[in-house]
Amino acid sequence: MLPRVPLWALILAAFGPDLVNTVLKLAGVEGPLETWFESATGVLIVAALIAVLYWVLRQRDGRGALLMGAVAVLHLPADLAANELPLWPDGPRMGAALYKHPAADFAVEALVVVVGWVLYRRSLPPGGRRRWPAWASLALLLVCQAMFSFGWRPW
Numbered sequence: 662m663l664p665r666v667p668l669w670a671l672i673l674a675a676f677g678p679d680l681v682n683t684v685l686k687l688a689g690v691e692g693p694l695e696t697w698f699e700s701a702t703g704v705l706i707v708a709a710l711i712a713v714l715y716w717v718l719r720q721r722d723g724r725g726a727l728l729m730g731a732v733a734v735l736h737l738p739a740d741l742a743a744n745e746l747p748l749w750p751d752g753p754r755m756g757a758a759l760y761k762h763p764a765a766d767f768a769v770e771a772l773v774v775v776v777g778w779v780l781y782r783r784s785l786p787p788g789g790r791r792r793w794p795a796w797a798s799l800a801l802l803l804v805c806q807a808m809f810s811f812g813w814r815p816w
């Protein structure tokens with residue numbers, strides 16, 4: 662049985678490495694710290710920090726902290742599929758760089774969206790699974806994915 666961790670916390674963990682990079686960029690941080698956190702090693706460092714932070718803030722919930730860290734580590738295969746990133750600062754670059762191939766990027770990411778949606782939908786009570794908001798959320802996620810994959814941005 663998986664530990665009970667709030668969905669919002671899992672979403673933050675999943676985006677944790679990108680959130681750290683965004684905060685560093687907004688703060689104008691440059692140099693070694695920036696290059697560390699843009700590498701694959703940086704994703705693992707952020708995952709460890711997220712697990713420790715969750716453990717401290719949630720009354721030493723070790724299983725929850727492991728789940729949060731694992732979710733953050735799963736950011737790495739996604740980054741390696743979508744981008745090419747250095748394994749460590751100035752290290753060799755690795756990744757499929759699907760962002761350079763929008764149709765392939767959309768196919769892979771839409772599949773991930775659908776699998777995630779199916780898993781989430783199973784957690785809903787039986788009456789909620791067939792209601793229109795469940796299907797509308799899938800449609801919205803796929804439209805957003807198409808926008809990101811093909812560069813259709815309303816802003």
Ligand SMILES: [Zn+2]
Pocket residue numbers: 678679736740
């Ligand atoms: Zn990322």
